[in-house]
Amino acid sequence: MRSMKPIMLVEDDHVDAMTLKRALKDLKVANELVHRINGEEALEYLNEESNPRPCVIFLDLNMPKMNGIEFLQIVKTDNDLRRI
Numbered sequence: 001m002r003s004m005k006p007i008m009l010v011e012d013d014h015v016d017a018m019t020l021k022r023a024l025k026d027l028k029v030a031n032e033l034v035h036r037i038n039g040e041e042a043l044e045y046l047n048e049e050s051n052p053r054p055c056v057i058f059l060d061l062n063m064p065k066m067n068g069i070e071f072l073q074i075v076k077t078d079n080d081l082r083r084i
Contacts, residue, residue: 006032008054008084010042010071012063020058031055039066043074046081057084 007024011017017035024033034054036042042059043066045051061068075081 003052004031005055006034006052008042008045008057009033009035010037010039010057010063010068011035011060012037013060016060038063039068039071039074042071046075046084053080054084 007029009017009020011020021033024031034045034051036045042057046053059068059071075084
């Protein structure tokens with residue numbers, strides 16, 4: 001059986017993160033949730049080849065260190081990451 005790809009959440013607000021986690025649980029989504037608190041941490045995860053690629057990324061736009069727009073600009077220029 002093929003394992004499911006994780007879902008990535010890039011969100012610095014604890015309450016918003018818990019809201020999404022609860023919604024996924026209520027919908028009985030069984031995919032692992034990979035949570036990072038800013039764009040830099042998310043890129044570190046995505047650039048580590050041993051980590052599985054997420055099937056979808058939920059992205060906050062207003063975050064410290066690297067905001068969502070900066071993250072998207074980097075991801076969209078990477079041929080592998082832009083397909084997520």
